[in-house]
Amino acid sequence: MAAPVRAPLAIVLLALIAPALRAQEREPVEFVLDAMARHPIVFLGDVHPLAEPKRILADVIDRQDPAMPIDVLALEVASEQQPVIDRYLASSPEDTTLLLENPRTLRAHWGASAEYLGVYRAVWRWNRAHPGRAMRIVASDIRGWPIAPLTESMASGGFANRDEWMARQFAGFVRRNPGSRILVFMGGYHGLAIGGGEVTVGRSTARFERWFGGWLRDDQVPLYTILVDARQDGGHGATRVFDQLAASAVGRNFATVLTPETDAVERPMHDVRADGYRLGFWPERFALRHAVDAMIVLDRTTPITPVSAP
Secondary structure: OOOOOOOOHHHHHHHHHHHHHHOOOEOHHHHHHHHHHHOOEEEEEEOOOEOHHHHHHHHHHHHOOOOOOOOEEEEEEEHHHHHHHHHHHHOOOOOOHHHHOOHHHHOHHHOOEHHHHHHHHHHHHHHHHOHHHOOEEEEEEOOOOOOOOOOHHHHHHHHHHHHHHHHHHHHHHHHHOOOOOEEEEEEHHHHOOOOEEEEEEOOEEEEEOOOHHHHHHHOOOOOEEEEEEEOOOOOOOOEHHHHHHHHOOOOOEEEEEOOHHHHHOOOOEOOEEEOOEEEEEEOOOOOHHHOOOEEEEEOOOOEOOEOOOO
16 A cells, blocks of 8 residues: 655645634734724834835824824834934924934834834824824833944843843833833834743853743733734745745735634744844744734735935
């Protein structure tokens, strides 16, 4: 008797995951708006080189319900930039040169972009149209980030400590502002609510216990996390769950809640490797839906549009 033909594991996983999630697919902006209506604090992940996450966020701000508006937008911007942001939001007429001349407000180390500027402009427009329910933008990264390390150990150690410091700072803000409806916009890894990782810069390695989302969970801060994932330089996503979903969603962008079917992907995270840099995740095996609540799958993307100071 001939041996049975075994389907590749990726095909088996896809067969398990795709039908259950396809029924739950939503348009990304509507999905985020619905999450904001149901949860006091929502984390929306960024993919730094891509325009789409910023456009989704700007559309969320434009289309939000005036009866249940977002009170605070927390950005992955170094905290010392807060006075610049406040001056911009108070400017009349709008003065974007305040941001362009301080490109750290636009996360210049990832490439200051028209799309990130568009997020600020969406808040400015909202505030002018709704002066009684104006949004705040809070620079929620640690002071001075990104640091200019003198040694490899400073670089790895700063990375390893950063999420705890950000989370402590953010948790304090939440306690000082009870009842605020908050939307957090940071690189997607920061939203992971379980596990930690190991970062290597050159010859220096540092391990960390939690990401931003995990420290907040430990501190009893409620966080509904929407991970945004897309193809990286290597052709795969940041997660293997994305790889499976995107295989049946060619050219489509959508949001979905993660269900138990995604648990079939036992090692959900791809390590990150670049020249002289590696980021690994631990534990390697866990259910992604225990670390994030939902995912926006981007299989149709465009790069950010660079801007420069005037």
